[in-house]
Amino acid sequence: xIESVEAPPESVITIPNGxxxxxxxERSVLLRPEDLDPILLLQSLSDASVSLxxxxxxxxxxxxxxxxxxxDRRALGLPEDGPSPELLELVVLVLDSQEGVAAxxxxxxxxxxxxxxxxxxxxxxxxxxxxxxxxxxx
Amino acid sequence: MLxxxxxxxxxxxxxxxxxxxxxxxxxxxxxxxxxAPKHVEIRRxxxxxxxxxxxxxxxxxxxxxxxxxxxxxxxxxxxxxxxxPEKRPAEP
Numbered sequence: 001x002i003e004s005v006e007a008p009p010e011s012v013i014t015i016p017n018g019x020x021x022x023x024x025x026e027r028s029v030l031l032r033p034e035d036l037d038p039i040l041l042l043q044s045l046s047d048a049s050v051s052l053x054x055x056x057x058x059x060x061x062x063x064x065x066x067x068x069x070x071x072d073r074r075a076l077g078l079p080e081d082g083p084s085p086e087l088l089e090l091v092v093l094v095l096d097s098q099e100g101v102a103a104x105x106x107x108x109x110x111x112x113x114x115x116x117x118x119x120x121x122x123x124x125x126x127x128x129x130x131x132x133x134x135x136x137x138x
Numbered sequence: 139m140l141x142x143x144x145x146x147x148x149x150x151x152x153x154x155x156x157x158x159x160x161x162x163x164x165x166x167x168x169x170x171x172x173x174a175p176k177h178v179e180i181r182r183x184x185x186x187x188x189x190x191x192x193x194x195x196x197x198x199x200x201x202x203x204x205x206x207x208x209x210x211x212x213x214x215x216x217x218x219x220x221x222x223p224e225k226r227p228a229e230p
Contacts, residue, residue: 021186022193038213039206041194051194053202059209094192095201102205105188123185131188135205 007045013112015119016075020108024050039093042110057089057109060133064089066109072122076113088112094132107131 007029018026024047031041031051038059044050057064066089070080078084090110094103106129112119142150149159156178161169172180194202 019189020181021189035203036206038209039202052189052192053194055209059213092189092192093202093205094188095205096191102201105192108185108188121185121189123182131184135208 010117012045013042013117013119015110015121019052019110019121022050022052025052030054040090042090053093053095054090054110055093055104057091057106060091060104060106060135064091064106064109064129066111066122066124066129067127068111068122069125072111072120075120076111076118077116078113085114088114102135103132104135105131106133 011029013028013030015025015028018024022044024044025042027045028042029045031043033039033041036053039053039055042052042054057066068076068078073080073084076087088111090112092105092108092110094105095101096103107124107127108121108131109124110119110121144150144160146160146162149157151157155175157173159171159173161171163169174180
């Protein structure tokens, strides 16, 4: 377990109010442990014991295209229409200790603005993306 | 726990400001509409549970490394299966 985390300001990801169920994620950094590539760890800066495994969405599904609701665009500081910068798309991984399987949450990706480093978990309402897609085929 | 039975289109009131209406049933899922003041936060409990379950503990590190290797292998296999645009088909 990580005991303390220090990060340069430009690397800090700010998620206003944190993630649902994890308010500690209001300020976090992406760690890239070599042995976990392509998995990244979204590490809370306020609670060193809270770290969330995520993976770039394209590593799970090259055809994954999350959509943004107007409130998502506002929260991420994006224009209501017109071109937007390419967002960092992260998918949360869940390991089930009892069943020994992994799953990922395609219903609620964490999207991060590449310049402002503001992030938000954006729900894919009305889509068929599952909140727990089992990664059995891997 | 208070248990109530409602039909589609019926609703319940929570206090004087919040209405929860049953909008429909399909494939074992219930569609619910909530009318509430803006200051009332409406949260999806299952999403919070998934996020909390995902938090890494010490015991998971080896499992994550194994999953990372599988993801990497799957990515390589996919890249190998795609035709290389630089390669031309062999001349007959």
